[in-house]
Amino acid sequence: MKEFLIAPSILSADFARLGEEVDAVVAAGADVVHFDVMDNHYVPNLTFGPMICEALRKYGVSAPIDVHLMVSPVDDLISKFADAGASYISFHPEAATHIDRSLQLIIDAGCQPGLVFNPATPLHYLDHVMDKLHHILIMSVNPGFGGQSFIPSTYEKLRQVKERVAQSGQNIRIEIDGGVKVDNIRTIAEAGADMFVAGSAIFNAPDYAQVIKQMRNELAHV
């Protein structure tokens, strides 16, 4: 079984103190920094782009940065994020013009590629690209905002993804994003996820280390 990774989403951080906030969650035990890029076109919200990613690297952030592109079109931003210091880059297949090409652009740029599935996006987009994927990101809320509730049908979707990954024989991470909390992370892991994005559960808490520790305690039962 893979090591479980905790990836706080900086969508819920205090943007006025972003560098300090990222330092604080990494010091609190985060494995990966989740970076939600929203364009106010593919999703109804607007966040940040490659300049902020680069600023975090210049500030001294050395943890992997997991860029989740909620944008359309996709390709123009790939090399910009790679140059800015992104580690992983994922995008939504229905937002891309040529899925295989976009995955290859991410690989050629030296980053780890992922595909993202909204709650109602079918998994058939995986059919011909499993050999190119580093991670599959399953959205358990509709993208655009933090603080939403986990959609229960996601458990079955995670089981289906886990089965597809097992059948492929590939070493692909299964990431979950949306409504992940201390009280559901164990069930989510049992359904198949091994990388956990959590925004409000961590950044809205007074003690980031305590929440991450509680999450790891729950995951220790899986």
Ligand SMILES: O=C(CO)[C@H](O)[C@H](O)COP(=O)(O)O
């Ligand atoms: O991608 C996202 C929204 O589109 C966020 O990463 C996600 O919703 C995390 O926030 P929370 O843990 O508060 O649900």
